[in-house]
Amino acid sequence: MSTQLARISSLATKATARAWSARDVAWSQPIVLPDGIRPVVYVDLVSQLYHAELVALDALARMHAELTEPEARAFLATQIADEERHAQVYRAYLERVGDLRPIDPGLATSFDAARAWTGPAWALVVALNVMMEHEALHQQHKRIATLPCPLFKEINQRIAADESRHAGFGVLYLEHALPRVPAGEKADVIAWLRTLWARWHDANRGRYQAAGEEVLRLDAEELERRGRRVGATLASLGLGEDDRVLA
Numbered sequence: 001m002s003t004q005l006a007r008i009s010s011l012a013t014k015a016t017a018r019a020w021s022a023r024d025v026a027w028s029q030p031i032v033l034p035d036g037i038r039p040v041v042y043v044d045l046v047s048q049l050y051h052a053e054l055v056a057l058d059a060l061a062r063m064h065a066e067l068t069e070p071e072a073r074a075f076l077a078t079q080i081a082d083e084e085r086h087a088q089v090y091r092a093y094l095e096r097v098g099d100l101r102p103i104d105p106g107l108a109t110s111f112d113a114a115r116a117w118t119g120p121a122w123a124l125v126v127a128l129n130v131m132m133e134h135e136a137l138h139q140q141h142k143r144i145a146t147l148p149c150p151l152f153k154e155i156n157q158r159i160a161a162d163e164s165r166h167a168g169f170g171v172l173y174l175e176h177a178l179p180r181v182p183a184g185e186k187a188d189v190i191a192w193l194r195t196l197w198a199r200w201h202d203a204n205r206g207r208y209q210a211a212g213e214e215v216l217r218l219d220a221e222e223l224e225r226r227g228r229r230v231g232a233t234l235a236s237l238g239l240g241e242d243d244r245v246l247a
C-alpha cells in the first residue's frame with residue numbers, strides 16, 4: 001500500500017471518530033443578520049452554500065462508484081455522510097432565516113460544466129476536493145470572520161473542519177494516482193478545470209454588487225489571488241507548470 005493510501009485510511013478513521021450530528025448544533029442561539037444587508041441577499045448566500053453541497057454529493061456518488069482503491073472508497077463514504085450533514089444543517093438554518101432561494105444562474109452554469117464531465121473520475125477529485133474544497137474553505141473562514149451570526153459561525157466552524165479533511169484527501173489521493181496518469185489525459189483534465197474556474201470566476205464577479213453588500217463580495221483581485229493559490233496546489237501535484245495553470 002502506498003504511504004498516501006495508508007494516510008487516507010487514517011483520515012477515514014479520524015472522520016468517523018469526529019463525526020458530529022445536526023443535533024449537536026446549539027440551535028437556540030440568536031440569528032443575527034449582517035448590518036445593511038437585505039435579508040433576501042443573506043438568504044441567497046446561504047442558499048448557494050446549500051446548493052453547492054448537493055452538487056458535491058452528485059460528484060461524490062460518481063467518485064465512489066468509479067475510484068477503485070478500497071481506501072479511497074472508504075474515505076469517500078465518510079465524505080458523503082459529511083456533505084449530507086452539511087446540506088441538512090444549511091437547510092435547517094435557512095428555515096430559521098427565510099425560504100430556500102433558487103440556485104444562482106452563474107453558479108448553475110459552472111456546476112453544469114462540472115456535471116458534464118465524462119472523463120476519468122480522478123478529475124472529479126481535483127475539481128471537488130482540491131479546487132472547490134480549498135476555495136470553499138477559504139470562503140467559509142472569511143465568512144466566519146466577517147459575519148455576525150453566532151449560529152452561522154458555529155455551523156461554518158463545524159463544516160470547515162470537515163472540508164479541510166476533504167481537501168487533505170484530495171491532495172493525498174492525487175499524489176497517489178497522478179504519477180501513473182499519461183500526459184495527454186492530464187492535459188484534457190487541465191483544459192476542463194480551466195473552464196470550470198473561468199465559470200466560477202464569472203459567477204462570483206457579478207454577485208453582491210449593491211452598496212452595503214461588500215462583506216459578501218469577492219472582488220476581482222481576490223478571485224485572481226485565489227486562482228493562483230489553487231493553481232500552485234495543482235502545479236505541485238504535477239498538473240500544469242506553475243501557479244498560472246488556471247489563468
Ligand SMILES: [Fe+2]
Nearest residue numbers: 053082083086
Ligand atoms: Fe460540505
Ligand SMILES: [Fe+2]
Nearest residue numbers: 133162163166
Ligand atoms: Fe466537502
